[in-house]
Amino acid sequence: MQGKKFGTFAGVFTPSILTILGVIMYMRLGWVVGNAGLIGAIMIIVLAHVIAISTGLSVSSVATDKKIGAGGVYYILSRSMGIPIGGSIGIALYIGTALSIALYLIGFAESFNGYFGFGLTINDIRLTGTIALLTLTCLALISTSVAIKAQFFILAAIIISIVAIFFGNSNFQPETIQLFSSVDAVPLEVVFAIFFPAVTGFTAGIAMSGDLKDPKESIPKGTLLAIGTGLIIYIGVAVFLAFNVSSEVLRTDYNILMKIALFAPAVLAGIWGATLSSALGGILGGPRILQAMSIDNVTPKIFRKGRGKNNEPVNALFLVFVIAEAGILVGELDVIARVVSMFYLTAYGFINISYFLESWANPDFQPSFKIKSWIGLLGFMACFAVMFKLDMLAMLGAFAIIAGLYIWLQRKEVRLQSNDVWQSVWENVVNKGLKKIDANIDENLNWNPNIILFSGESKHQSYLLELGKTVSGRTGIVTNFKLILDKKNNKPLKKVDQIVRDDTFAELGIFARQVKVDNIYNGITNIATTYGFSGVEPNTIMMGWPKGLENSTEYSKMTETLLHLDYNLLYLDFDRKKKFGKYQTVDFWWRETDSKNAEMMLNIARFIIASPNWNKTKIRVLFVNNNNVNQEIISSKIRELVEDLRVLVDIEIINNAVEQKPFYTIIEEYSEKTDLTVVGIPNYKIEKQAEFVLKTNHLFETIGSTLLVKAANNFNVLDLDFIEIK
Known part of the structure; x- marks a missing residue:
C-alpha cells in the first residue's frame, strides 16, 4: 500500500x-x-x-x-x-x-x-x-x-x-x-x-x-x-x-x-x-x-x-x-x-x-x-x-x-x-558529420584511410593489426574481418554475433567483425563490394602477402575485382624472425612507373612517423635512376614533392643506367637490414600475376618485413619520368 x-x-x-x-x-x-x-x-x-x-x-x-x-x-x-x-x-x-x-x-x-x-x-x-x-x-x-x-x-x-x-x-x-x-x-x-x-x-x-x-x-x-x-x-x-x-x-x-x-x-x-x-x-x-x-x-x-x-x-x-x-x-x-x-x-x-x-x-x-x-x-x-x-x-x-x-x-x-x-548525442554527431562529409567529397584531398583489413589468424596477427593501425593515421578507420569458412553457409551469423569484442582490437582502436563465407576469395570480394556507407566509404584493402597462390585463378579474379573497384591495396610480407626489427629504419622505393604509388607512400610515411612505435625512425626515399639523369635534378624534384606533404626523409639516388640491374636486385642490396621496406606494385596484367608473385617471393627471402603498395586512381600522378630532363 x-x-x-x-x-x-x-x-x-x-x-x-x-x-x-x-x-x-x-x-x-x-x-x-x-x-x-x-x-x-x-x-x-x-x-x-x-x-x-x-x-x-x-x-x-x-x-x-x-x-x-x-x-x-x-x-x-x-x-x-x-x-x-x-x-x-x-x-x-x-x-x-x-x-x-x-x-x-x-x-x-x-x-x-x-x-x-x-x-x-x-x-x-x-x-x-x-x-x-x-x-x-x-x-x-x-x-x-x-x-x-x-x-x-x-x-x-x-x-x-x-x-x-x-x-x-x-x-x-x-x-x-x-x-x-x-x-x-x-x-x-x-x-x-x-x-x-x-x-x-x-x-x-x-x-x-x-x-x-x-x-x-x-x-x-x-x-x-x-x-x-x-x-x-x-x-x-x-x-x-x-x-x-x-x-x-x-x-x-x-x-x-x-x-x-x-x-x-x-x-x-x-x-x-x-x-x-x-x-x-x-x-x-x-x-x-x-x-x-x-x-x-x-x-x-x-x-x-x-x-x-x-x-x-x-x-x-x-x-x-x-x-x-x-x-x-x-x-x-x-x-x-x-x-x-x-x-x-x-x-x-x-x-x-x-x-x-x-x-x-x-x-x-x-x-x-x-x-x-x-x-x-x-x-x-x-x-x-x-x-x-x-x-x-x-x-x-x-x-x-x-x-x-x-x-x-x-x-x-x-x-x-x-x-x-x-548514445543519442554521438549518433546525432555522426549522422550530421557523415552528411557533411558526403556533401563535400573532394577526390584531391589528402588520403584519409578507411581500411578493410583481413588479418587472418596466427600468432603474428597482432603485427599486421599494428601496422594497419599505423598506416591509417590518427583519424583513419580500420575494420578487421574474420572470415569463417563454411562450405554450406546456409545461414549467416546474426548481426549481433558479427560484432567482435576483443581487448586487442579495443586497445588499437580497430573495429572487428566476423562473417561466414563459402569461399575465402568470394568473401573478400563481397565485403569489398558491399561494406561501408556514404561519407566514410572504405578506400583501402590490406592483407598478408599471398605466398603460394601464384597460380590461383580465384586469387587472380579477386585481385582483378579489387583493382576494378579502385581500392588502394596493401600487402604485408611479415618477417617472422626479424619482425619489425627495432622500428628505426624504413625504406620507400620509387621508380619511374610509380607515379601514383609515390604519393600514397608519402602519405604512409606521414602516418608512420606519427606513430609512437615509429616516431624515432629514419626514413629513406630511394630512387633508381635508369636513364642517367643528373642526380641533383632528380633529388631537387623529389625533395619538392616531399616538402609538399611535409615529410622529412633522406633522399638517395641510385644510378643504374650502365649496369641496368633488376629493380628487385637493387632492393636486396640496399634494404637487406631495413626494418620495414615499402615497395610499389607496378601496373601489370593479370595473366602476368604468377611471374610477379614468384619474383616478389624471391625478394622477400632476402629482406625483412615488406609492405607492397598499389595506389587507387584518386591519387595524383607525380612526375617521376626524368627522361626529358637533360
Whole structure:
C-alpha cells in the first residue's frame, strides 16, 4: 500500500520558496542595495534569476518527458546523462545539501543566541545549532507529512514578516535615491557572490520527487511558481529599501529590516523560520538523494532501506545528520560554503546541458512542457561563467572532486537499463558529420584511410593489426574481418554475433567483425563490394602477402575485382624472425612507373612517423635512376614533392643506367637490414600475376618485413619520368 503523496503546493512550491526566501533576504538584501544601488541591485537579482529560471525551465521540461522517481536532480541527470555524471553530481549535491544544513543552523544559532543573550562564542553556537539539528531531525523522523505541515507555519511567519516590512515606518529616509554603485562601495562581483545563494533553493522541491502524486505536473508548476514568486519579492523589497533607507545605513546595518518593520518580532520570526525551513528542506531532500543513489548501486546498499509506506530514508537521514553535525562542530564554514555553492552551480549547469543535449540529440525526447533548446545552453554557460567570476579556486576544487567521483563511477561500471543521452548525442554527431562529409567529397584531398583489413589468424596477427593501425593515421578507420569458412553457409551469423569484442582490437582502436563465407576469395570480394556507407566509404584493402597462390585463378579474379573497384591495396610480407626489427629504419622505393604509388607512400610515411612505435625512425626515399639523369635534378624534384606533404626523409639516388640491374636486385642490396621496406606494385596484367608473385617471393627471402603498395586512381600522378630532363 502506498503512503501519502503530496501535491504541487505542499510538495514542491512550499519547500522551494522557503529555501529561496532565506537569510540573504533578511540579512543581506539591504547591504546589496546599499552597495550596488537600486539599478545595480535589480541587475544582480535578475542575473541570478537567469540561472534559476533557465535551470527551472530545463528541469521542468526533462521532468515532463521521463518518468521521475525519487532522487530529484540525481534521478534526472542519471537517466539523461548516465550514472557516472549523474552519480558524481548526485554525491556532490548530497554532501553540499548536508553541509548547507549546518550553514543555515549556524545562522539561526547566531540570531537566536543574540536575541536571548545566550552568548555568541563558538561553543554557544555549536550547542544551539546541535539542539536545532536534533529537533529538526526528530521532526523528520516522526513523519515527512508532519514536517511538510510544519513548513506551512513557517511560510505563514515569512509572509507576516514581509507584510510587517512593507507597512513599517522608516526614520532613515534618503535625501536622494542611489541608482548605481558608488566609488567607495564593494565591487559588484563580490556583491553578486554574496547574493547568489538566495536563488539556489528551488531544487528543494525537486528533491521531493519520489513523494509527489504527479511529479510531471507538480515539478514544473511548483518550481517555476517558486522562482517567479521569489523574483517578485526580492525586487519588491529592493525597491522598497532603496526608497525608504539611505545607502549608508543599508551598507552598515544588517538588521535594518527589524528596525523599520511595523512589528519587529514578526521579522525575527521570519528569520528563524527561513533558516529553520531551509535546514528542514535539506533534511527532507538530502536523504532522498542518497537513497536513490543506493537503489542504483552508486552508494552502499544500506542507505536504500526505508521505513513505512513511503519508504522514508531513515538510514540516509542519519548520515545527513552526521555530516551536518560535523559542519556545526567546525563552526567556521566560510571555505566550505564557497565549495558548496560551486557544487550547486555545477549541478545546475549539468541540468541545463542535460536538457540541451536531450532536446538536440534524442529523437525520443517528447516533453509535454516544451521550451527552446537554447535556453538550456544559455543556462549552462551562465552557470560556469558565474562560477569562474565568483571564485575560480573554489570552482576548480569542485571540479576536481566531481571529476574524481566521475572516474570512480566509470571504473565501478554501474549500468542502468535505460540508455543515457550520450548514445543519442554521438549518433546525432555522426549522422550530421557523415552528411557533411558526403556533401563535400573532394577526390584531391589528402588520403584519409578507411581500411578493410583481413588479418587472418596466427600468432603474428597482432603485427599486421599494428601496422594497419599505423598506416591509417590518427583519424583513419580500420575494420578487421574474420572470415569463417563454411562450405554450406546456409545461414549467416546474426548481426549481433558479427560484432567482435576483443581487448586487442579495443586497445588499437580497430573495429572487428566476423562473417561466414563459402569461399575465402568470394568473401573478400563481397565485403569489398558491399561494406561501408556514404561519407566514410572504405578506400583501402590490406592483407598478408599471398605466398603460394601464384597460380590461383580465384586469387587472380579477386585481385582483378579489387583493382576494378579502385581500392588502394596493401600487402604485408611479415618477417617472422626479424619482425619489425627495432622500428628505426624504413625504406620507400620509387621508380619511374610509380607515379601514383609515390604519393600514397608519402602519405604512409606521414602516418608512420606519427606513430609512437615509429616516431624515432629514419626514413629513406630511394630512387633508381635508369636513364642517367643528373642526380641533383632528380633529388631537387623529389625533395619538392616531399616538402609538399611535409615529410622529412633522406633522399638517395641510385644510378643504374650502365649496369641496368633488376629493380628487385637493387632492393636486396640496399634494404637487406631495413626494418620495414615499402615497395610499389607496378601496373601489370593479370595473366602476368604468377611471374610477379614468384619474383616478389624471391625478394622477400632476402629482406625483412615488406609492405607492397598499389595506389587507387584518386591519387595524383607525380612526375617521376626524368627522361626529358637533360
